[in-house]
Amino acid sequence: MSGPQRYRSKGRIFADILRAVEEDGSAKVTHILYRANLSHDRLTKYLGQLEESGLVVRQEGTTYGITDKGRKFLAEFRRMEEFVEAFGLEL
Amino acid sequence: MFPPRWFIPLDVLFQLFTAVVALGIGLHALRGYLWIKERILYALFLAFMLLSAGLFVNGLTLAYAMSAGLNLGRKVALPVEVGYWAYYLLGILALSILAYAYLHRLRERNLALAAGGAAAATSSIVTYGPALELALSALLFIILAAQLAHLQVRRTRTAVLVALGFFLLLASHVLALVSQIGDLVYVASRVVQLGGFLTLLLALYHPRRRG
Numbered sequence: 001m002s003g004p005q006r007y008r009s010k011g012r013i014f015a016d017i018l019r020a021v022e023e024d025g026s027a028k029v030t031h032i033l034y035r036a037n038l039s040h041d042r043l044t045k046y047l048g049q050l051e052e053s054g055l056v057v058r059q060e061g062t063t064y065g066i067t068d069k070g071r072k073f074l075a076e077f078r079r080m081e082e083f084v085e086a087f088g089l090e091l
Numbered sequence: 092m093f094p095p096r097w098f099i100p101l102d103v104l105f106q107l108f109t110a111v112v113a114l115g116i117g118l119h120a121l122r123g124y125l126w127i128k129e130r131i132l133y134a135l136f137l138a139f140m141l142l143s144a145g146l147f148v149n150g151l152t153l154a155y156a157m158s159a160g161l162n163l164g165r166k167v168a169l170p171v172e173v174g175y176w177a178y179y180l181l182g183i184l185a186l187s188i189l190a191y192a193y194l195h196r197l198r199e200r201n202l203a204l205a206a207g208g209a210a211a212a213t214s215s216i217v218t219y220g221p222a223l224e225l226a227l228s229a230l231l232f233i234i235l236a237a238q239l240a241h242l243q244v245r246r247t248r249t250a251v252l253v254a255l256g257f258f259l260l261l262a263s264h265v266l267a268l269v270s271q272i273g274d275l276v277y278v279a280s281r282v283v284q285l286g287g288f289l290t291l292l293l294a295l296y297h298p299r300r301r302g
Contacts, residue, residue, distance in 0.1 A: 011127040080123035086249035086294050088241030091129045
């Protein structure tokens with residue numbers, strides 16, 4: 001039984017999607033849906049934004065890959081997550 | 092609250108160096124904000140930039156007083172008065188933002204509320220000095236209490252360093268409050284203040300080293 005859903009900021013949702021894509025180098029939408037815990041509509045919207053920002057790249061059909069900029073975003077997110085958490089706060 | 096005459100040149104250096112350290116922390120948060128656009132990072136950036144600005148203004152005020160040969164603690168010139176006010180108001184505003192972030196985690200609320208709270212708190216204070224020092228100490232106490240509560244849940248090395256940093260900052264303001272006891276107490280307050288900011292800076296670079 002899971003508890004109440006935690007608020008996720010846009011940055012965290014981006015990071016969750018990028019983590020799902022990064023795991024295997026590339027990922028299908030269905031895999032990202034499951035890993036990032038998003039509805040299909042919301043995921044489509046966010047994938048469009050990520051692609052527009054150059055963080056992911058569409059490879060073939062419904063498969064997405066992470067770009068160098070995406071990896072850098074993820075590294076920065078992890079670093080900031082730890083930094084903010086040290087302050088007793090959260091992203 | 093005023094430095095002993097012999098310590099003023101060193102105090103200027105202490106304040107300016109501490110301002111640079113606070114600026115470093117603020118810029119680190121800004122870098123993160125520019126990447127991931129999280130409001131909490133903007134709040135940290137804003138708070139440390141304001142702290143840095145206050146320390147910088149205080150350093151310049153002391154430098155002005157020193158160069159003009161003013162006797163601090165007696166009737167002071169207008170620029171010095173303005174400088175001290177700016178130092179305390181910027182500090183209170185910065186710590187209000189931090190305290191607000193701790194208490195509300197910046198979810199649905201507005202940063203402007205923090206500024207409003209700070210303005211309301213300071214508008215009731217008639218003069219700079221002990222009252223403002225007390226206000227700064229109270230805000231730091233809230234922040235430290237929140238950080239200690241966080242430590243109960245998650246005790247990482249960085250979280251301990253942050254708690255230590257805030258503790259040192261609180262101690263520096265308490266020492267400043269009782270600095271009439273002796274010159275060395277004032278000196279100690281400045282050393283402890285610098286130690287507090289350096290500890291926060293160390294906490295900041297600790298995750299980076301592992302990252």
